Amino acid sequence: MNHLFPILTGVAYLLSFILYLRFLSTGNRLTGRLGTLLLALGLVAHYFALLERSRGSHTVPYHDLYGSMSLFGWLLALTYLGLELYHRQRSVGAFVLPFILVFFLAAHLAPPDRLSPPAVHGVVFVLHVTLSILAYAAFALSFVLSLIFLGEERLLRSHKLGDVVWRLPPLELLDQMSRSSVLVGLISIAIGTALGFVSVDQLPGQNSFYDPKYVITLLVLALYVLYFRLAGTAAWRGARASKLCIFNFVIVVLSFTVVNLYLSHSHRYF
Amino acid sequence: MEIVLVGLNHRTAPVEVRERVSFNAEQTRRAAEELRARGILEETLVLSTCNRSEVYGVPPESSHESAPGLSTFLSEFHSVRHDVLSVSLYHHYDQEAVRHLFRVAAGLDSMLLGEAEILGQVREAYRLAHEHGATGPVLNRLFQGALEVGKRVRTETELGTRPMSAASAGVKLAERIFGKLSERKALVLGAGTVSEQVVSYLRDRGIAQLHVMNRSQERAEELAKQFGGKVVGWGEWDTALQSPDVVVSSVSTEEPVLRREIVERAMVARGNRALFLMDLGVPRNIDPKVAELYNVYVYNTDDLTEIVQLNRSARESEIPQAQGIVEEHVSKFLSWQASVELVGLVDALRRKLREERASFIRSRAEAMKHLSQTDRAHIEKLMEEMLEKLLLEPAQRLRDEKELRRKIQNVEALRDLFLSNRERP
Numbered sequence: 001m002n003h004l005f006p007i008l009t010g011v012a013y014l015l016s017f018i019l020y021l022r023f024l025s026t027g028n029r030l031t032g033r034l035g036t037l038l039l040a041l042g043l044v045a046h047y048f049a050l051l052e053r054s055r056g057s058h059t060v061p062y063h064d065l066y067g068s069m070s071l072f073g074w075l076l077a078l079t080y081l082g083l084e085l086y087h088r089q090r091s092v093g094a095f096v097l098p099f100i101l102v103f104f105l106a107a108h109l110a111p112p113d114r115l116s117p118p119a120v121h122g123v124v125f126v127l128h129v130t131l132s133i134l135a136y137a138a139f140a141l142s143f144v145l146s147l148i149f150l151g152e153e154r155l156l157r158s159h160k161l162g163d164v165v166w167r168l169p170p171l172e173l174l175d176q177m178s179r180s181s182v183l184v185g186l187i188s189i190a191i192g193t194a195l196g197f198v199s200v201d202q203l204p205g206q207n208s209f210y211d212p213k214y215v216i217t218l219l220v221l222a223l224y225v226l227y228f229r230l231a232g233t234a235a236w237r238g239a240r241a242s243k244l245c246i247f248n249f250v251i252v253v254l255s256f257t258v259v260n261l262y263l264s265h266s267h268r269y270f
Numbered sequence: 271m272e273i274v275l276v277g278l279n280h281r282t283a284p285v286e287v288r289e290r291v292s293f294n295a296e297q298t299r300r301a302a303e304e305l306r307a308r309g310i311l312e313e314t315l316v317l318s319t320c321n322r323s324e325v326y327g328v329p330p331e332s333s334h335e336s337a338p339g340l341s342t343f344l345s346e347f348h349s350v351r352h353d354v355l356s357v358s359l360y361h362h363y364d365q366e367a368v369r370h371l372f373r374v375a376a377g378l379d380s381m382l383l384g385e386a387e388i389l390g391q392v393r394e395a396y397r398l399a400h401e402h403g404a405t406g407p408v409l410n411r412l413f414q415g416a417l418e419v420g421k422r423v424r425t426e427t428e429l430g431t432r433p434m435s436a437a438s439a440g441v442k443l444a445e446r447i448f449g450k451l452s453e454r455k456a457l458v459l460g461a462g463t464v465s466e467q468v469v470s471y472l473r474d475r476g477i478a479q480l481h482v483m484n485r486s487q488e489r490a491e492e493l494a495k496q497f498g499g500k501v502v503g504w505g506e507w508d509t510a511l512q513s514p515d516v517v518v519s520s521v522s523t524e525e526p527v528l529r530r531e532i533v534e535r536a537m538v539a540r541g542n543r544a545l546f547l548m549d550l551g552v553p554r555n556i557d558p559k560v561a562e563l564y565n566v567y568v569y570n571t572d573d574l575t576e577i578v579q580l581n582r583s584a585r586e587s588e589i590p591q592a593q594g595i596v597e598e599h600v601s602k603f604l605s606w607q608a609s610v611e612l613v614g615l616v617d618a619l620r621r622k623l624r625e626e627r628a629s630f631i632r633s634r635a636e637a638m639k640h641l642s643q644t645d646r647a648h649i650e651k652l653m654e655e656m657l658e659k660l661l662l663e664p665a666q667r668l669r670d671e672k673e674l675r676r677k678i679q680n681v682e683a684l685r686d687l688f689l690s691n692r693e694r695p
Contacts (some may be wrong), residue, residue, distance in 0.1 A: 027428050156446060157561070159573050163584065166432065166442075170449035171544070234541035238565045 005049035006108065012042030013077075013101050020093035027167050032090040039081055039093070046074045046104065066107045068133065073103030075130075075137035079184060083141065087177050089169045095144050125199040131192030132217075136252055138185030139224065143249035145178040146242035153239050175238070178245060179231055186224050193217055213264040216255040223248045272332060273408065274311075275367035276340040276359055277324030280381045283358035291348050291355065293318035295398055301325070301347055302404035310339045313406040315399040315413065317374070319391045321381050326371065328408045337361045368412060368603050372596045375420035377430055383585050384429035384592075389420035411606060419599045426595065429588040432581035436574035437464070439581070440548040441471040443569060444516045447546050452476040457502070457514040459528075460521035461489040464550050468518045469497045483510055485521070511536035511545075518548045519555040526557040533560045548574070616665045623657045 019035035022028065050070060080096045152168050155161055169177065193214075227248055231241035278291060293301060293316050302314040311327035318324075325344065329336030341359055345352040362370045370379070375392045377384040396413040399405045405413070424430055433439040441451075448454050456477050458465050461484040469480065480499030483506075484490035490501045502510045511517070511533065521527060528547070533556075537545065542565050549556040549570040561568040631638075631650060638646055 027431060029425050152446075156443070156567055159569065159576075161577060161580075165446060168446075170445060171447045173449050234538075237542050238544060240564075 002052060005045050005052055008045035009042050009049050009104060010101075012038050012045055013097060013104060016042055017094065017097035017101060020090065020097055024091055024094040024164060024167055032093075035093055036081070036084065036090060039077060039097070043074065043077050043081065046070070046077065050074060068107075069103050070107035071130070072133050072137055072140075073100050073107065075134045076100050076103065076140055079134070079138050079141050079181065083177055083181060086180070087169075087173060089173060089177065091167050091169055092145065092148060092174075092177070095148055096141065099140060099144065122199065122202070124195050124202065128192050128195040128199055131188040131195065135185040135189035135192060136256060138181045138188060139220075139249055139252050142178045142181040142185065142245050143252075145174050145181060146245040146249075149174040149178065149242045150239060150246075153242075171238075175231070175241070178242070179228065182224055182228055182245070186221070186228065189217065189221055189224075193221065211264055212259055213255070216251070216259050220248065220252055220255060223251060272329060273326065273364050273367045273412065274329055274334075274336050274340065275324060275326050275362040275370060276337055276344065277317075277322060278355075278358040278360065279322035279324075279379070282360055287350070287354070287358050288321070288323065290350050291323045291344065292320070293323060297347075298395070298398055299402045299404070301343075302399060302402060304347070305340075305343060306404070308339075308343070310336055310343060313409045314404045315395060315409050317392060317395040319388065322374070322379075324374075326367065326409060326412070328406065334363060337363070365600065365604060368415075369596065369600050371412065371416050372419045372599055375416035376423040376592050376596055377420070378423075378589065378592055378596065382434055383582075384423075384431075384588070386424070386430050389417070389424070392416055392420065407610075408607070412603060415599050415603050419596055422595050422599075423592045427588045427591045429585055429592050432584055434578060434581060434585070435467075436550065436571060436578055437468045438471050439574045439577045440468065440518065440550070440569060441475055441516075443567075443574075443577075444546045444548075445475065447544055447567060448515055450476065451478070451516070453478050454515040455479040455481070455513050456516040456518065457481045457483060457510055458493070458499075459483050459517065459519040459555065460551070461486070461493040462520060464520040465518065466493060466496075468520070468548070468550070469493065469499070472516070472518075473497050477516070479513075481510065481514065507532045507536065508539065512539050515544065516546045516548065518550065520550040521555055523551065523555055524553060526553075526555055528556040528560060530557050530559040530563070533557075533566060534563060537563055537566065550574075613665075616661060620657070620661055623661070624654075627653050627657060 016035050016038035019031050019038060023032035023035055050067070053067065053070075076096070077100045080093070080100070084090060084093065148168065149171060152165060152174065153171060155165050156171070168174075223244075227241060227244050230236035230244065236244065278288065280288070283291070298316040298318065301316055305311040305314045305325075305327065309330060311325075312330050313328040315326045316324070317326065325340060327336070327340065341356060341361075342352060344350075344359070345355045348355075371392075373379045375389055377386070377388055380388055392413070396405070396417070399413075400410065433442040444454075445451060451472065452475075454477055456469075456472050456479070458469055458472075458480065461482060465482075469482075472480065480494070480497060481502045482490045482494040482499050483502045483504055484493070485504050487501065487504075493499070494501045507528075517528070519528065533545070533547075544565045544567070547556055547560065547566065547568045549568060552571055554570055556568055556570070558568070560566055627650075631646075631653075638649070641649070
């Protein structure tokens with residue numbers, strides 16, 4: 001297997017993280033722009049790494065833990081880049097890149113999958129998995145943004161500003177970014193879940209629609225809809241909404257780990 | 271192609287002198303014309319701000335020789351006695367003049383370290399001088415370099431980013447919460463000098479709506495009129511606190527005017543939208559317990575002063591980096607200046623060598639009598655080729671090698687070595 005693209009991806013993400021970190025500590029705009037450029041390069045290299053792997057194993061890149069985590073990292077990077085360009089805000093990069101890097105590197109350390117491939121195939125299934133992972137990535141991003149919001153809010157309230165506060169996005173922008181991210185996640189998970197049911201329905205024979213994964217996915221969907229509704233209300237606006245967003249992501253992690261690995265019959269790595 | 275600078279600033283002259291030596295746009299144009307007409311300067315640029323008046327120029331002769339004439343001109347132009355003015359004036363020449371201008375554009379020479387306005391003022395001064403045709407190749411290059419330095423220092427360092435007064439720190443903090451203030455509303459309690467300063471900052475940052483509340487309605491109306499705001503009746507808290515995002519308070523009072531229950535009621539009415547309260551009054555105008563309320567941020571004078579002190583040290587720590595950018599551009603400018611001067615020097619050398627060759631041939635004419643006309647022409651051609659060869663290589667190297675040009679910055683010494691005063695380019 002060719003290691004060029006995975007190595008390029010790792011190096012680009014690592015350098016991008018260093019540059020974003022430097023941008024956060026010095027405020028040098030050129031460094032920030034370079035960070036974005038390297039993230040974009042990393043995304044391209046990561047895409048080719050996933051493509052190459054799929055071609056090599058003649059299957060989609062999320063058939064195993066490696067593929068699933070790697071795709072998650074790629075979609076997280078893609079969502080973040082989109083959000084950065086949309087909101088013209090780079091200072092969050094230093095907080096998001098470690099997650100992207102961890103998922104990318106962990107994917108390479110994941111043990112080989114000995115389980116048989118899932119019974120479902122086809123475009124609908126591919127879209128179902130891709131959109132579900134995109135939703136998890138968007139929720140992960142809103143989680144990071146909410147953590148930054150709470151940290152910055154605490155610093156501003158305690159008057160302990162330090163150097164970083166002057167470079168972090170304004171609280172209201174963080175809130176908007178988090179909501180944009182959740183919106184991307186909600187749309188993706190809603191369509192992805194619907195497509196999941198469609199692909200199960202397309203399977204020959206009697207198919208079970210009862211899987212703990214369905215329950216937790218609907219719970220996640222409901223919790224994020226709740227967050228979206230509450231974040232603009234008087235009682236929840238600000239820090240409380242961010243705490244709810246963090247709680248929601250804990251449920252997502254549970255769905256991604258405990259439910260997938262121990263409870264679900266048909267979901268393993270997505 | 272030397273550069274001279276004569277001027278005064280906040281460090282060398284008190285405001286009474288500075289205001290007498292300042293230039294308006296018309297005076298700037300007239301001064302440049304007169305300096306040229308009198309033969310003091312060939313290129314001129316006047317930089318005049320509230321903290322400095324400086325004349326940059328390229329004299330026809332040596333920069334050191336032109337400085338006294340320039341000082342006398344300034345004193346005559348502004349009708350200020352020469353002995354009064356001369357104690358405040360500084361003179362910088364060539365490299366030092368370049369460095370001074372670059373430091374000015376970077377904000378390193380400003381009263382408020384890293385202030386942003388100076389770069390705009392340098393740009394405007396250059397635009398005016400350029401429009402009037404007062405600048406030439408040297409000052410054009412010099413001021414373009416200065417603008418580049420100013421831009422780089424502001425992009426690559428944090429010299430000018432941190433607020434340096436309690437009022438501006440408060441406004442910047444509000445931006446940490448709300449982002450751009452162009453869609454935000456502010457309420458100002460009190461209409462004194464401090465309030466006026468904050469209102470001015472808020473207007474600079476584009477605040478969308480401004481309400482003024484003061485015990486004296488007349489003064490409130492005055493301030494509101496000055497900054498395009500509206501007056502709210504004193505004590506009408508329920509209406510006044512419903513819409514603003516930023517509240518600035520600076521009133522003389524023994525007891526806090528904004529008590530917890532007032533703000534609590536307002537927060538319910540405004541659906542808990544974030545509220546930033548800046549308390550600049552002493553004794554405090556806002557009950558400290560207000561800070562406990564959800565989505566309310568309160569900063570008093572001490573909090574803001576502490577931030578300003580931290581920012582001052584942070585700005586000072588950026589000086590070495592800004593200085594580095596200045597030195598990089600000084601070196602770049604001197605290298606360009608040297609390259610232009612060296613090209614002139616090579617041309618002058620070529621002329622001199624041709625004259626020497628002609629004179630040499632004339633003096634040896636008797637000894638070459640036996641040679642035919644064709645042979646003599648051939649020898650002359652060979653000598654010409656040799657001289658060209660001698661000059662061609664250094665001329666090409668000067669054109670191509672940046673580093674070499676940087677090294678040979680003291681062209682004057684080379685000129686002295688090879689050419690007499692008469693032969694100088």
